[in-house]
Amino acid sequence: MSVFVTDGEQRATLALVRALGRAGIPATVGSSHATSLAGCSRYSTRSVRYPSPVERSADFQASLFREMQDSRYRVLFPMTDITMLLVAQLREALGPLVRVPVPTEEQITQAQDKRHVLLLAQQLGMACPSTFMLHEGESLGDVARRVEYPVVIKPRFSWWLRGGKWACGNVQFAHDADELTVKYRESHLLIPDPLVQEKIEGEGRGVFLLVWNGELKAAFCHRRLREKPPWGGVSVYRDSIPFDQELVQKSFALLRTIGWQGPAMVEFKMDRRDGQAKLMEVNGRFWGSLQLAVDAGLNFPLLLYRLADGEEVPSQFDYKVGVKSRWLLGDLDHLLIRLTRSGERNGFSPSDTSKLRACLNFMKLYERDLYYEVFRVGDPAPGWYEWRSYVRDLLRRFGSHAEATRAH
Numbered sequence: 001m002s003v004f005v006t007d008g009e010q011r012a013t014l015a016l017v018r019a020l021g022r023a024g025i026p027a028t029v030g031s032s033h034a035t036s037l038a039g040c041s042r043y044s045t046r047s048v049r050y051p052s053p054v055e056r057s058a059d060f061q062a063s064l065f066r067e068m069q070d071s072r073y074r075v076l077f078p079m080t081d082i083t084m085l086l087v088a089q090l091r092e093a094l095g096p097l098v099r100v101p102v103p104t105e106e107q108i109t110q111a112q113d114k115r116h117v118l119l120l121a122q123q124l125g126m127a128c129p130s131t132f133m134l135h136e137g138e139s140l141g142d143v144a145r146r147v148e149y150p151v152v153i154k155p156r157f158s159w160w161l162r163g164g165k166w167a168c169g170n171v172q173f174a175h176d177a178d179e180l181t182v183k184y185r186e187s188h189l190l191i192p193d194p195l196v197q198e199k200i201e202g203e204g205r206g207v208f209l210l211v212w213n214g215e216l217k218a219a220f221c222h223r224r225l226r227e228k229p230p231w232g233g234v235s236v237y238r239d240s241i242p243f244d245q246e247l248v249q250k251s252f253a254l255l256r257t258i259g260w261q262g263p264a265m266v267e268f269k270m271d272r273r274d275g276q277a278k279l280m281e282v283n284g285r286f287w288g289s290l291q292l293a294v295d296a297g298l299n300f301p302l303l304l305y306r307l308a309d310g311e312e313v314p315s316q317f318d319y320k321v322g323v324k325s326r327w328l329l330g331d332l333d334h335l336l337i338r339l340t341r342s343g344e345r346n347g348f349s350p351s352d353t354s355k356l357r358a359c360l361n362f363m364k365l366y367e368r369d370l371y372y373e374v375f376r377v378g379d380p381a382p383g384w385y386e387w388r389s390y391v392r393d394l395l396r397r398f399g400s401h402a403e404a405t406r407a408h
Contacts, residue, residue, distance in 0.1 A: 002027070006030045006077065014041060015290040020301050027044055028044070029041075029044045029048070030047075031050070032052040038382065042379050055166075064090070068098045069097060073097075075098065076099070082159055101261070115195060117281065118195075124253055130197070134184075144177035151196055153172040156192065169190060172187060200269045204235065206267050207247050208265050208287060208293055208298075208300065211252070212313075217313060220240065220298050221243055221248070222293075227334065235289050237334075238324070240321050241321060263287075298316060324369055327372075328373075
């Protein structure tokens with residue numbers, strides 16, 4: 001019954017290992033590091049080190065294939081955009097060795113292509129931010145004159161394979177035509193054909209879904225209460241909200257158009273101007289806030305394991321509303337950015353919350369139905385591992401800054 005899960009440094013991997021471990025399903029955790037966040041968990045029975053999928057993709061695939069030949073694993077779970085693609089490329093070879101509950105390489109690429117997703121969503125009548133796709137005939141100069149600033153420059157893909165290594169694309173903001181021209185060209189050189197998009201202000205919402213053989217097997221809705229960075233990024237504090245039938249159906253329709261199989265999160269922002277939920281993107285994998293759904297009563301990893309193992313599993317849509325999940329160190333980063341960088345021209349919108357109130361909110365360590373994502377009394381090792389890594393990285397950055405200051 002053992003499973004192999006990649007990317008042990010991811011918080012979603014830790015959530016999966018705990019969710020399966022509590023159900024009696026042992027997990028081997030793979031990572032490109034000697035130790036990892038999920039590998040420290042009491043529910044991790046074994047750790048395996050493999051070559052970095054980011055820097056040595058072919059070596060990672062070869063190492064993973066050799067590991068699966070031991071026939072000790074029932075199911076293989078890739079956990080990031082990159083490992084999803086690399087495992088999908090091995091589906092036929094891995095098929096006789098282990099169950100691989102991932103879509104095809106083409107379907108994964110379609111879900112990761114933000115341009116393709118937006119075009120599909122528009123065809124389905126979903127509300128989307130106003131977006132310019134310059135390779136469709138628009139000139140950069142024309143767009144720069146027409147848009148209302150600030151605008152978002154969003155890479156078409158979050159990751160792009162270049163010269164055998166994966167390049168990571170970051171969202172940027174432009175506040176005038178000159179800044180848009182410079183940042184667009186920089187982004188285009190890294191990952192071709194970025195999108196220029198209006199900046200939507202409003203609350204972030206997410207719909208978690210599990211699709212299997214064209215059927216919706218589970219769905220869960222949440223909202224983002226705080227993010228890192230504050231102007232938009234990964235959620236660090238979030239809660240479960242009532243089941244939103246409309247958003248779930250729209251999200252499912254979008255995934256069904258792609259032919260999706262497995263877990264995915266569809267992200268929206270509630271536009272303050274008109275109250276509409278505007279589509280942001282699709283994350284075709286287990287999401288960073290997976291632990292929230294598990295704590296609220298929807299065990300997506302166990303459901304996927306059972307489906308991959310050939311069980312008939314009824315659809316599940318019941319969960320507890322009002323459950324909160326907090327990634328404490330991510331929330332600390334959120335606070336530090338609020339205190340030190342809120343005046344930068346980075347897309348940050350002035351908050352109604354003062355710096356003092358932000359500090360007081362951070363210090364609110366206990367709330368009803370609040371769960372800490374990483375640190376758990378019954379499984380404390382990942383929490384200590386994360387704190388040690390955080391302090392070590394902080395000291396390294398401080399040392400680098402001090403050296404740079406002395407050099408000047």
